[in-house]
Amino acid sequence: MSLTLFNVILAVVIAISFVGLNAAYLVWAERKGAGLFQRRPGPMENGLWGLLQPPIDGVKLMTKQLLIPGGVDKAVFITAPVLAMFPALVSFVTIPFSDNIIAHPIDVGVLLIFAFAALGSMSLLVAGWSSRNKYSMISSIRAVSQAVAYEIPLMITTITVVMISGSLNLTDIAARQLDGIWAWHIWPFQDDVGFNLLMPISFLVLFVCSVAETNRAPFDLGEAESELVAGFHTEYSSMGFGLFFMGEYANIVIGASLTTVLFLGGWSCPFGDLGFFPLTHNVGWFLLKIYLIIFVFIWIRWTFPRTTIYGLLNLSWKYLIPISLFNLLLTAALLKVF
Amino acid sequence: MSGYFSDLFLGAKSLLDGMWVTLKEFPKRPVTLSYPHESVPMYRRFRGHIELIGNEEGAPNCVVCGMCERACPSNCISITSVKPEGSKKKVLTGYTLDFTTCSLCGSCVESCNFNAVRFSNEYNLASTRKEDFIFDLLARLKEQNQ
Numbered sequence: 001m002s003l004t005l006f007n008v009i010l011a012v013v014i015a016i017s018f019v020g021l022n023a024a025y026l027v028w029a030e031r032k033g034a035g036l037f038q039r040r041p042g043p044m045e046n047g048l049w050g051l052l053q054p055p056i057d058g059v060k061l062m063t064k065q066l067l068i069p070g071g072v073d074k075a076v077f078i079t080a081p082v083l084a085m086f087p088a089l090v091s092f093v094t095i096p097f098s099d100n101i102i103a104h105p106i107d108v109g110v111l112l113i114f115a116f117a118a119l120g121s122m123s124l125l126v127a128g129w130s131s132r133n134k135y136s137m138i139s140s141i142r143a144v145s146q147a148v149a150y151e152i153p154l155m156i157t158t159i160t161v162v163m164i165s166g167s168l169n170l171t172d173i174a175a176r177q178l179d180g181i182w183a184w185h186i187w188p189f190q191d192d193v194g195f196n197l198l199m200p201i202s203f204l205v206l207f208v209c210s211v212a213e214t215n216r217a218p219f220d221l222g223e224a225e226s227e228l229v230a231g232f233h234t235e236y237s238s239m240g241f242g243l244f245f246m247g248e249y250a251n252i253v254i255g256a257s258l259t260t261v262l263f264l265g266g267w268s269c270p271f272g273d274l275g276f277f278p279l280t281h282n283v284g285w286f287l288l289k290i291y292l293i294i295f296v297f298i299w300i301r302w303t304f305p306r307t308t309i310y311g312l313l314n315l316s317w318k319y320l321i322p323i324s325l326f327n328l329l330l331t332a333a334l335l336k337v338f
Numbered sequence: 339m340s341g342y343f344s345d346l347f348l349g350a351k352s353l354l355d356g357m358w359v360t361l362k363e364f365p366k367r368p369v370t371l372s373y374p375h376e377s378v379p380m381y382r383r384f385r386g387h388i389e390l391i392g393n394e395e396g397a398p399n400c401v402v403c404g405m406c407e408r409a410c411p412s413n414c415i416s417i418t419s420v421k422p423e424g425s426k427k428k429v430l431t432g433y434t435l436d437f438t439t440c441s442l443c444g445s446c447v448e449s450c451n452f453n454a455v456r457f458s459n460e461y462n463l464a465s466t467r468k469e470d471f472i473f474d475l476l477a478r479l480k481e482q483n484q
Contacts, residue, residue, distance in 0.1 A: 037360045041368045303360040304353070319346060 087116035088250035139231030143222035174266025210255035
């Protein structure tokens, strides 16, 4: 076996196991977080602090029957869960965990992530459509209108950052922010744009959009269980459902990684590179940042009730898109001036 | 356009207020108990099904007057007794409570003049079989004495 092929296989195995492990243990973290926010202990029975719960749940899911209801569009029905998981996996290729830990640096990494994120909402659409279930259908319509509404401010905000850093390569974008916490894109003062007061707000816009893009509460209208049973995955059982679930949590990791790279300096140490181990720029800071963001995701989920579909679309079209557009124009102007 | 920015700021502020509320609860200790392993002690005055009260030797206080049996509106209680040779008093040999029809009215406890019947604190009662709710209270008293 040639060394390159071996490297590729190793990278794929590491990527898949990272995604799988994250998906499994984010479910645990979610349940634990839900418990602690509601002053319950959360999962406690299996293993220390319930840490054996995710593998046990996985075995349970795998041993269940893969039921395909009568009258569904079978080929599409089977494709949909794969389509949910696969883009999330591919997106991991471009995420720079550190300056040398990256599966494949791509010059248009940002573009690739957005392309595959769109494919993710495609999977929700076909899952709901092929299920032959009215609730699933409504759910998928909602999920897509939500994805369309929130991808626009997400992209405009990302373009703002891309304009500042002058690159679509995520490694380059992160590498621009390596001079300690004040070099991060979240702050109003940037090298090339002088003073842009809207940058922290842009960060908030991106954050809200990534919550909405991953279909999480309070924007989980696609799977509003009190109204739509379980939304687009109502008819899925066993690992069909499992793949949707894993895809969702993988998307959360992608969203958190993107936020980290674009605004929080990627793998940079907030104190600058001091030369000795924990305070150098390393992958630990990246993981710390993405898990902090994921903690905020969980925190938000267990704090706010679900919004209405109109409230959700209003927030995007009336607030997030104008604000992000305004920031785009302001950044362009500032780039011209400075 | 009026109220556009005030809506934005008030909304954001109320969201932050909400997040502060939950964040304060996050580090606190759980208020729940992990039920099958630990449970809350039942209140002393909780009305479970009735049980017999024993004296110091563990024998029931009951003198088999039959007041409780007569007071019961749903005929839940059935008492059997024997009168040993040369004794003036009856001795209780069986006290059966049919809990399926008991409405916990407490007439039996009220009618007892010999401090022989009381409400138990038993609340873990669940079964799929009717027979499980016919209690032999004399056996229960013996069990409690041990």
